Structures are given as C-alpha cells and as structure tokens.
Amino acid sequence: MKFPHRPIDSADDLPDDRPPSKSQVKRDMLALQELGEQLIALPAHTIRQADLPEALRDAVLEAQRITAHGGRKRQTLYVGKLMRSTDADAVRAVLAAATQDDRASVARMHALERWRDHLLASDAAQTEFLDKYPGTDAQQLRQLVRGARAEVGVDKPPRLTRQLFQFLKAAIAAHDTPSHPADNEPLPSF
Template sequence: MMNIVGDSEHFKQPFDHDDDYVSRADIKREIAIYQELGKKLVSLSKSQLKKLELDELLHDNILKAKTIRINSEAHRRQLHYVGKLMRSVDIDELQENLKNVLNQNRNESSKQNVAEKQKDHLLTGGDEAIQTLLEQHPGLERQKLRQLVRQANKELAKQPETASKSAAELVKYLRAETGE
C-alpha cells in the first residue's frame, strides 16, 4: 500500500475552483458543431444563402469556399475559417433559419409536383378534366387552358420524346393561378 504524502492543494485541478471552466474537449466539440454547420452552409445555393441574411464577411467567405476545389487543403482551411467566423453568430437562430430555407425548397418542389400532376391529368382527360379543374379553381381561364392543352397535345403527338413548350407553359400557368 502506498501512502501519498503532501499538500492536498497540490493535487487540485484547475476546474476544482472555477465554475466557468470549460474543458478542451468541450471547446473541441463546440468547434466541430460550427464546422459541420459551416459545411452545410457551403453546400447551399447562392439564393438560399441570401435568404439566411448572414453578415457580409461570413457570406463572402462561404461564397469563396464554394469556388475552392473540394478535398484540397485550401478548401479545408477555408471551412475552418468559416467555422471560426460562425462563433460570433447566434447558432440557434441560424439553425432555425436554415431549417426554414430548406423546408421552403421542399414546399416548392411539392408545388411543382402538384402542377405537373394537374397538367398530366388535363392532357389525358380533355374537356372533362378542364371542367373539373375550373370547378375547383374558378379563377382560371377556360379558353387559355383549352388552348394550352390543345397545343401541348399537338407538340407531344409530333415529338413525344421531347419536352413540350406548351406543357411547360401550362404548368407555369397552373402554379401561378392556383397558388399550388
């Protein structure tokens, strides 16, 4: 059995007296969170970044990171710098804004899918489908719908493998007028 002789103060650790002490491991975990969030921001499109309303320095450095070749040392350093700049940002607010921006994109794509399905239904259903749609959305113009459907069917009959301009115009019209 070994007896330790000495002053008990000698064996104290820095965190024994300080309630505000943060360990190096905690600091590294926090830095890793900023790094991951920085990577997510770099992967966003420019329009999505604008919606986040980041401060100018952070925004510019994220755009700069997008131009640097991925998997290079310069890209890694730029990501670390973006992570460092993010320490001055309210991370909870930024994560909430990021969720909203990403969710808006999902909503946009689902609206596009609804309009595409309506277009397909109109192209196959003819006047009956147009009448049904007009009952659901009375603000639509019957003449314009019939004209777009007729043109799209003609274009698809001539060249079924290519995308129809009129069909795309029909989808655009449906999205604009129905709000879907």
C-alpha cells in the same frame, strides 16, 4: 486526533464549475463546422438575403466561389472558425427557413406534375382545373392538352408536355397572387 466522519457529497450536490473537457470543446467546434458546411451548400441568393454577420456572409460566398479542393477546404475551416463567434441559433434559423422554402417549392412542383398527369389522363380534369382556377385561358389549355396527348403516343420530345407544365405553373401562380394589394385585407364586417 481523529477527524469526525463527514459524508461525501454526491455528484449532484456539487456545483459543476469545471470547464468543458477538450473532447466536448472539439465536438462543439465540429458541430459548428458542420453548420458552416450546410450554410455553404445553400444557394448564394439565400446567403445574401440571410441575416448573418458580414464577415461570415462574405466567407461563405467566397467558399462557394472557390473550386480548388485545398482552397475550398481551408475556406470551409475559416467559416467554421467564424461560426464560433456567431450565434448558432441564428444560423440554424436561416437553414430552417431555407429548408422550409425548398420543401414548399418541391410540394408546388409535385402538385403541378399531378395536375399535368391528371389533365393528360382525363377529359373531365380540364373542367375541374378551369373551375378551380378561373381566369385560365380554356382554349390554350385544351390545345396544350390535346398536343401533349398526341406526343405521348409518338417518339417525340415532350415539348408540348413541358409547355403544358409551364402554362399550369403560370395559371396557378396568377390565381394565387392577388391582383391588388388590398385583396389581402379582410373584408369589413357590417
């Protein structure tokens, strides 16, 4: 007796109940291992503040402490093992936040360097800076700029240039941070 011909279902019609292949499992584990290595590369204070499971946090801090190559490699593998039971999205969020903080910090440093270079290049820049950041000590700013300009022509260490940079950093930080917690609140509309 002949069986009636039944069409073979296409692969799209079949449910995919198969477990992932060994290669896919290995790729997933290696991706988690790389996440763990990125976590180890973060500063310790960022790890301590991060919302991570205690075992993972301790393992990452221990990996940062270990200097021997073999021991560090074993600890990195252990961090990768712990990553398998941890929510990878939470770890990615920690890494993204740390990267965002780093980018913001670098951007602030570049802005400070631009201000310093602008102040050293132009006399009008001092007035511009004082207008933008009121409350800055104008006399100290002028003294530092004058001294830093004098250092540029002579083969001296850039001590006053560094002091000018630190002064600008403090002046901008003092202007950007509110002096009173209520300063952040919006004004009432009447």
